Amino acid sequence: MxxxxxxxxxxxxxxxxxxxxxxxxxxxxxxxxxxxxxxxxxxxxxxxxxxxxxxxxxxxxxxxxxxxxxxxxxxxxxxxxxxxxxxxxxxxxxxxxxxxxxxxxxxxxxxxxxxxxxxxxxxxxxxxxxxxxxxxxxxxxxxxxxxxxxxxxxxxxxxxxxxxxxxxxxxxxxxxxxxxxxQQIPEVINKSQNFFNNHQPIFKLGQRFIAIGYGPAWGTAKEFETKFTETVRKPSHGFELEAYMHGPYLEADTQHILFFIENESINSKRSEALRSYMFIYVGDVFTITTKKAEANNTLGLEINCPEWIAPLVLIIPFQIFAFQTALSKGIDLNVRIFDDFDTVLKSKI
Missing domain, CATH: 3.40.50.10490 (Glucose-6-phosphate isomerase like protein; domain 1)
Structure with missing residues (x-):
């Protein structure tokens, strides 16, 4: 299958x-x-x-x-x-x-x-x-x-x-x-899988997942929200960087796992500042970046590209994480749920 x-x-x-x-x-x-x-x-x-x-x-x-x-x-x-x-x-x-x-x-x-x-x-x-x-x-x-x-x-x-x-x-x-x-997608997939393997217990036990991105990576954060909600089936949300700082941060607690999506941009310093601040208030903080990893909790893709191209690959780690986290939580994604949804709600022709 x-x-x-x-x-x-x-x-x-x-x-x-x-x-x-x-x-x-x-x-x-x-x-x-x-x-x-x-x-x-x-x-x-x-x-x-x-x-x-x-x-x-x-x-x-x-x-x-x-x-x-x-x-x-x-x-x-x-x-x-x-x-x-x-x-x-x-x-x-x-x-x-x-x-x-x-x-x-x-x-x-x-x-x-x-x-x-x-x-x-x-x-x-x-x-x-x-x-x-x-x-x-x-x-x-x-x-x-x-x-x-x-x-x-x-x-x-x-x-x-x-x-x-x-x-x-x-x-x-x-x-x-x-x-x-x-052409760097195979290496991105490989790095993402290794990163998940190294942090699997955190993903498996996670109860609240949040991604934060800026610029084009806002779309990446929103797709993270969609994929994790569909597959992991735990509260998941994707925020634009500044929007997160205008209220949503107030719900942060030790059950929250935060993903910061970063690339070369004038906004990267602001993301780094927020990441450093939130670190002591949440359960875990991960960074997904096009740059080189400088810490164990950072997935560095090491891809040299402008931020308007980066979304092509920045989403791939989250696709891997969604699939593998669902498996680690014992969710069989091959088993259809709400099978009559489209028929009853008429969302598809």
Whole structure:
């Protein structure tokens, strides 16, 4: 039976194929985009949040991310929005399809990013972007998450090139950086597994898990929240660095395990200061960083890349931790729970 771990181990090959298949071409519809609205929920939302900085930087545009159900019932299309991309790995998300229908008659360009080109969402948009990672049969999305991050990054590159804001040389340089990071995924997986093995008793006994990130790593923290909630099934939360410092820290106690997600940034010093402060108030503090490890409680990936690319690999340790922590707690992820959920709640078409 296929597991989360199987899909995690396929991530390098999948991402390299996506990168190799990316065709650089000018698109007149993309060239017009100044304000892009993304409709996504769950892991798709987290992936888009992870790619937002890259997308805005290379696409030279403004990006807004909306939860489709809330947008459909309470939202309003901002006049400056000139394009919408709906992200649904299965292509069957009812709320996302309904949100597209709400704005279908407005003068905006509609796209969908999905794994199933024959899915319901593919039939209600102007252009479909193939996620190019097949159908992920395990409900706890891993390969689909990183594929979405990369596809959104490549969309940013294509938009920038179509707008003539990026030269072919700059595009190739950006794709070269992406490739270098992707090729380090096997080593990231290996380091993450070793780190888990060294700290397994802490993960096994953990009752409250919190991740804190800044910039694009906020998306990583939110995906940590999603994965740990789905698999470990203990209270788990992902916070943006400054948001954690405005109230949530007040619940900290010795049952809390904190993960600080760090990379090269002007915000790294602030994260380090918070980490040092919280150390004496919680059970354990771990750091996941793109830099070299300087302590036993730090997982150093030693990857030299700008922070807007780092989300491609920073999530992988948490995917490993989620899978292995669930196993250590005796949770069989192959046993489906709430099997009638989608049918009763009509969350999927």
């Amino acid at each position: 296929v597991t989360m771990l199987d899909y995690i181990n396929e991530e390098e090959d999948t991402l390299l194929k996506i990168l190799e298949n990316h065709t650089l071409k000018e698109d007149e519809n993309l060239a017009k985009i100044e304000h892009l609205m993304i409709l996504a929920t769950g892991s798709s939302y987290n992936a888009c949040l992870s790619a937002k900085m890259f997308l805005e930087k290379y696409g030279d545009l403004v990006v807004t991310i909306e939860e489709p159900y809330n947008f459909n019932h309470y939202g309003k299309l901002v006049p400056s929005v000139d394009a919408v991309v709906a992200v649904s790995q299965s292509g069957k998300s009812a709320s996302t399809i309904d949100a597209i229908a709400k704005i279908k008659d407005q003068n905006v360009f509609h796209m969908a990013l999905t794994s199933d080109l024959n899915s319901p969402i593919s039939k209600v948009v102007d252009q479909v972007i193939d996620l190019q990672m097949g159908i992920e049969k395990v409900g706890f999305v891993t390969k689909g998450f990183v594929s979405t991050v990369l596809q959104m990054m490549l969309l940013g590159i294509t938009i920038g090139f179509s707008k003539q804001k990026l030269s072919e040389k700059e595009v190739n340089e950006a794709k070269g950086q992406l490739k270098q990071v992707i």
